[in-house]
Every structure is written in C-alpha cells, then in structure tokens.
Amino acid sequence: RKELGGRMRYAISGGSPLDRELNLFFYAAGILIYEGYGLTETTAAATIVPPLAPRPGTVGLPVPGTAVRIADDGEVLIKGGIVFTAYWNNPAATGEVLDDGWFATGDLGSLDEDGYLTITGRKKDILVTTGGKNVSPAVLEDRLRSRPPIGQCLVVGDNRPYVAALITLDPDALAHWLAVRKLPADTPLSELVHDERLRVDVQKAVDHANEAVSRAESIRAFTLVEGDFTEENGLLTPSLKVKRQAATAAYAEQIEALYAKQR
Template sequence: MREYQTPAVSAASGLSSMADPVYRNAVEQPAAVAFAPSQGAGRVTAAEFADRVTAVGKGLIAAGVRAGDRIGLLSATRYEWAVCDYALWSIGAVSVPVYDTASVEQVAWILRDSGAGWCFVGNADEARVVEAAARAVDGPAPRLLRLDDGVLDRLAERAAEVDAEVFEQRRKVPPDSVATVIYTSGTTGPAKGVAITHDNFLSNLDGFLDRLGPVFSPGGAIVLFLPLAHIFTRTMQCAAVLRRVRITHLPRTAELVAGLAAVRPTVLPLVPRYMEKLRDAAPDGDAAAVLGGRCGAIVVGGAPHDERIGHFYRSAGIAVYEGYGLTEVAGPATINGPDATRLGTVGRPLAGVSVRIAADGEVLVRGDCVFGGYHRNPAATASALVDGWLHTGDLGVLDDDGFLSLTGRKKDLVITAGGKNVDVTTLESRLRAHPLISQAVVVGDRRPFVSCLVTLDPAVLRERGRPDGPFDRDPALRAEVQAAVTAANAAVSRAESIRAFRILDGELTVSGGELTASLKVRRETVNSRYREEIDAMYPPDS
C-alpha cells in the first residue's frame, strides 16, 4: 500500500466563507475589472460585483430565504449564475446547482431529494423543465426566480428592506456549514447530493492556488463556457474570483472560437473533448491563434486526455496542467503545476491532501477538502468514507515522487470470457482523439474478445457532405475508423485490442440518457440500448 501526502499550507487569510473574497476584492481593488462580456460594454468592477451580490442577498432575505435553505440554480453558464451563487453564500443559504441539460426526471429527483424551496432558472425553457419536474414532486412546488425576466433587479430593489447590520450578521457564516449540495451525475443509479462546506471549498482552493498560483495571476483573464453546475468549472470561477482574474462567461459553446479571439484569455479550463475540438478548429494547426494568442496555460479536468493532444498545445508554448478531481473533494485532489509536472500523470496531491493506493489499486483520498457526507444518504456516505478516507472508485498508481497515474475505473473494467481484465480508458481516449470520432464505447464483458461502438462527429460529417447515415456500411468511413482503431490498439496487448466495431448512426446524448451531464458514458444504458448492435459483433461461432 503506497501513500503520499503534501504538507498543508496556511489558509487564505481572514476567509471563513466562500463569499468573503468578493468583499475583500471590493476593499483592496475596487476598480479592478472582475467580469467582462466577450464583446461590447458591460464590464463589472470588483466594487460593483460586491454591491450586486449584497443587494441580491438582501433581497433574498427580504423574500424569506433563511440560512441553510437549499436553493436550486438551473441555468446555462452566465454572469448572473455567479451573482446568485455568491449572493446565496453571503446569507448562509445553500446553492443546489442543476445542469441546464438535465431531464425533467433528473430535476424532479434533485428538487425532491434536496428539499429546494426556491429555484433560479435562466429562461422560459428552463422554467418549463422545473415546472414539469415540480409536478412530479410531492409537496409544494419550488418558487421560480427567472434570470432573464429581471428577477435579480427586483430582488435588489428589496435590499432597502433589510438593515445593514442584519445582513452583516447573516454574512458571518460558520465555516463548517454547508455551502452547496452538488448532485453527482453518476453513471448508475440516482444522483447523490454531495454536501460541501465552506471549509471544504476554501481548503481545496488553498491547495489548488498554491500549486497553480502563477497561472491565476491578478490581471489575467479566463473564459468559462463549461457548465458551472460541474465542480471543475465552479472551482475555476472561485479561483479566478479569489485571485482577481477577469472572468468572461460564454453561455453557448457554438461561440467559443469567436469568444476566445475576442477575450484573449491567459488561462483556459478545458475537458479533453474540447481540447480536441479546438485543435481541429485551429487555423493551419496554430494552437496559439485559436485560443486568442496569449493563453499561457490550459487546465485539464473532467476526464483523462490523450497525451498527443497535450503535445499539440505544448508545441505552441501553451502549458497543459492535467489534474484529477471529484465532487466529493470540492475540486481537484491532485494536479500538475509550473513547479512540478510529470507528463502522463495527473500530478501530485494538493497541499494538505493525502493519496493512498489500496491493495486492490483503488485511489483513496483524505484531507480537509474531503466532504463530510451525502445529503440524506447515510448508507452511501458509509460506503464512500471509511476511517476518513474517501474511496474514489478510480484505479491508479503513485510513483516515488508522489505523482498519481490513473489506470481506470473499478467499474470500467471489461473482463472477457477468457478472464482478461481490460481497462477501457486508454482505448476510448485514443479513439476520441481522432477528429472524425465523437464517442467510443468499448464493450466485451464476458465476451470472447473486445469490440467497440463508435459515433461520428456531426460537424465533420456535415463538412464532408454526409450529414445522414447509414454510416456503418460506408467503406470510406469504416476504413478511417479502422485506422483509428488500429492506432489505438497499438497501446495495448493483443488480448486487450479491439477486434470488431460498429458505427452508430446517431450520437450519444445527455438528453437521450446515454451520457451524464458531464459527458461521461452511462455504460449500462448504452449496453442495453444497443444490445442488438453489440450482439451482431459476436457471431455464434466466435
């Protein structure tokens, strides 16, 4: 059993609540630009942001929101999301983020399990989803607060009803109180509510910024377009606020390339799929240009990425810092940084974090950033937290210098009929790195060999004049996918290699239930839905 611990660093001075950085910034650098749109007017200074957070927080108190109340937050990534989050924290309320792509059934579960009595939504479509979900929940429906209908202005107008001293008392949030309940988009079963305290969040940010401090330097700029309901993007936003890095939100990913050109960020958080998309969009393979020309670092999270994609960006002088995190750790648990990077790993544990590899290879994590339990789910809590160690479900190895390498998921192992354990992660990540392939799902559990379901990128198909299937019977497409499969197989043994594949005509989607909101494959759903296609790859005599 191997273990590595990084010594703790001193906590951020004077911070006891996640709202505190907003007010510190307003005092120390009131004129600094905190938020800016991708184009046009509308920049928000640190002082203006603090005033807005205060006004909305007071308005929520006037409307009857109490400390500890859970408030849903379902919206695309936008400036108002940040206002709501920090306003709730400023009065001791608990934000419950919900993906704007969530189904009615998923929203209904989160509302019911969290007990949210209020819910911010972005627009009319999102309001309809929540209203439909509320009809499926016993008890009173949550009160809707619609962002594009001027609700923040109306709340701010009620600020005068709340005395300044009352607000300041509400701002004195106990550090061990819950700041947010984030529902994990698990690949099996209903989502579990991860209860994260202010202490958990602040501890994680201390360690994260201790490792990546030079990347999040004051005066820099960051573009956020991934869902703020995901802990990865939320951490990036909170780190940027803490270090006074100017934030620009892009609600629509279709505007990403244009937005990057306009904002010219200095740091950019990405998941592997968007690293691939931006690589494919780079003019003449110029990574620096597609990111706006002055991006010095990419922070990678969410899923393992193919090392070849990282090399593409590094060749343009852009550092790539890959990390490993979980909602239950309030963000990253390990990450590479400017002072210590080892390619092929997800870095060392953050300051104050210990990582242990169990006898069966499972990654265990301990530290002040680790959550205290799942909301209203003691059985799941007891299973996940044992003697203070979080059992992550991920498999990995630690080298002598404390760098962690992930080798797979305990649930993502395919065991063939011959007893061969196959980690699907390497094969799938290499296949997804091909510009034509959008998703790859390796199958073969209790089968004679490994095979794969593949979906193709709609944008690439449109460029080629092939928007519609059937694709699997197209010799040119099959030849291109076969080349990608052959290249991926080079990374594994023959017994682990993909021997057959099928190209699906449609995509795997969140709305269809095949992907989680963070774009992880729901394997049980895919295996069930495409049982016929899978069976066809295994003829009776195979």
C-alpha cells in the same frame, strides 16, 4: 495560441481526462496545461500538476495536506482535510466509501516513482472478458474519440470472449470525408458502412486506441452505428460522459451481432 488571444501561456484542466498527445500539442504551441483531479467529496482538487514540473498524462501530485495511495485492486484512495466527513443523512453510503479517513474514489489509478498520479478508469466500468482479463474501457474510448472521423464510442466486452466497440461518426468529420471523396453529402450510413475506405480510416483510429493496451485488452471488432450519443437521447450525462448501461441497452442488437460469428 493566436486563436486563444495570443497571450495565453497556461491553463488548468479538470473533469474529463485530457489525452496526453493533446496536452503535448498545446505544449508545442507554447501553452502549458496543468491537469488536476478531484471529486465533490474532496471539496476541490486533490492533486494538481506543479507549475515547475509538468508531466503530461498525469494529474499531478497531492495538494498540501493531502495523501493519495492505491488500493490492492487499483482504486485511488485519498485522505486529508479536504475530504468530506459524511453524506447527508446516509451513514450506510458513508461507510461504503470512508475507512479510517481514507476516501475510496471509485477511480482506478497508479502512482509513479515520484508520486505523480495517473487515472486509468472507473472501477465500476471495468469489463471482465470470459478469459478473465480486466479491461478499462475509458483508455480505449478516450483515444478513439481523439481521431477522426470518430464521434462517440462505447467499448464492450464484459463476459464476452474479446473486446469490441460501437462507433458513431462525427458529422463534421464525416462531411469532410465525403467532400474529399466527391461523394454526396447525404450518403446514408447504411451505404457507408460497406465502404472499405471508411472502414480503413476507422480502423486507423482503432489501431491508435489499441496502442495503449495489451493484445488481450485490444479492440478486435467494431461496428458503425447511426445517430450519436447525446444528453437529449439519454446516452450522455450532463458532463458528457457516456451512460454505459443506457447505451448498452439501446444498442443491444448491434452488440449481439458483434459476437454472433463466434458462436
């Protein structure tokens, strides 16, 4: 709290999901973080955590005049005065997302018994394994990135026998890891990928991610890849979301290698 000026008592978070444990960390420091959720098509926030009833891990309740429901396939639907009426000169696209005033957000979520909304992933990002299991990669990726020495990651498994992950290492976390073990700062990743100590630490991050899902949805294998996902190399959007299709194409060989042993 001191690092944030000493007087901060609350903040509002939107955009990328806020990990529940991170939210609780700030709460323990005396700072309440109220999450909200909305899209361009909803003008602004459609839901927000109410000031007197925070519930970490959720994005709160619908704002006044707004309704939220969950479709049969898990998609979040929103209705109310904040919802747009049409895409400019694009009736076909409008018809795809609006039905009797209900806007199909493209996000997956759930409502608890008190009406608090939790976002669980993007509908278009859902992976379907050969065993027929639907997996939302966002849950796993968010938890992976929250643990050192993970930098960026990509969870894969669509039309595959199990879920796996491509993982990059955070430069600062890796530098610290090398320094603690008195290893040269310029040790190449090609050597580090065989260091059992590093793989053990990465596996701990994978285990943390797997705690949030069932065994069928859990990451069974991972590989460490060089470099990072950035906006400059075309693997991140301006809002720092992984471009899944671009990253899958860029690391096609590494992904194939993750499943080669199963053939």
